[in-house]
Amino acid sequence: MVETQEQRLQVEVTERGIDVPALCAWAADPEAGAVLSFVGTVRASKEGRRVLRIDYEAYVSMAARQLGCIGAEMLSQWPTRRVALLHRVGRLAVGEASIAIVVSSPHRDAGFAALRHGIESVKRRVPIWKKEYFEDGAVWVQERP
Amino acid sequence: MRIEVLCFATARDAVGASRLELEIEEGSTVASTLAVLAARHPGLGPGLASLRCAVNEEFVAAETRLRPGDILALIPPVSGG
Numbered sequence: 001m002v003e004t005q006e007q008r009l010q011v012e013v014t015e016r017g018i019d020v021p022a023l024c025a026w027a028a029d030p031e032a033g034a035v036l037s038f039v040g041t042v043r044a045s046k047e048g049r050r051v052l053r054i055d056y057e058a059y060v061s062m063a064a065r066q067l068g069c070i071g072a073e074m075l076s077q078w079p080t081r082r083v084a085l086l087h088r089v090g091r092l093a094v095g096e097a098s099i100a101i102v103v104s105s106p107h108r109d110a111g112f113a114a115l116r117h118g119i120e121s122v123k124r125r126v127p128i129w130k131k132e133y134f135e136d137g138a139v140w141v142q143e144r145p
Numbered sequence: 146m147r148i149e150v151l152c153f154a155t156a157r158d159a160v161g162a163s164r165l166e167l168e169i170e171e172g173s174t175v176a177s178t179l180a181v182l183a184a185r186h187p188g189l190g191p192g193l194a195s196l197r198c199a200v201n202e203e204f205v206a207a208e209t210r211l212r213p214g215d216i217l218a219l220i221p222p223v224s225g226g
Contacts, residue, residue, distance in 0.1 A: 040226055056225070059153055059218055062202040063225070087225055099226050119226055127199070127218070128225025129154035140155050141224040142195075 008075060010084040011067035013060050013128075018086050023102040029081040032104035036111040038119050040099040042092050052133040056089040056098060059127035063087065070121045074103060077117070078110040085118060087128055098130070146171050146213040150182065156196065156219035159188030169211065175200065176207035178217060195222050 105111035
């Protein structure tokens with residue numbers, strides 16, 4: 001059965017917690033020998049300062065569109081089977097997942113490469129911002145390109 | 146002509162609003178519109194060089210001409226992922 005791209009790609013900007021095992025189950029495919037996932041989580045400290053929480057803000061419609069473009073690239077530039085990119089927004093506590101990218105592929109090389117492209121592209125191209133809260137104040141993170 | 150401007154993160158802090166309607170001259174570019182905004186909201190100045198812009202949800206170059214009804218988004222350095 002030939003799947004449409006719509007059936008092979010799942011993207012979302014969501015305020016709900018991300019269910020990583022469910023995404024891995026969704027990405028599984030009889031033709032895929034590898035299912036790879038990247039999960040970004042909120043760290044407890046930054047440069048020695050204790051992080052209390054992080055607020056993620058998004059230009060939601062454009063962010064969802066960019067996630068879709070990145071997912072389409074992951075499907076077309078490597079022999080992959082299914083791709084999911086989910087980014088969470090709102091208030092996150094230490095340890096919670098901000099992003100999950102899952103990709104399945106017949107062999108692992110393509111999966112690793114597509115996954116790497118996915119997370120690096122999200123960090124450069126998707127209009128989402130995080131504000132880190134410390135005990136003595138909060139700051140919008142300015143990532144180096 | 147009228148356009149809509151969306152401001153996010155540090156740009157929103159500088160402008161004091163997440164959305165505003167702007168009246169600009171016909172033929173204005175993204176760059177000239179940013180100059181207008183920076184003049185009205187000096188807080189935008191320091192971060193102006195690192196600001197990217199999107200028009201109707203697509204990243205655009207500064208010399209892009211705007212059209213009536215366009216949605217211009219001010220996009221400070223992103224930090225998702």
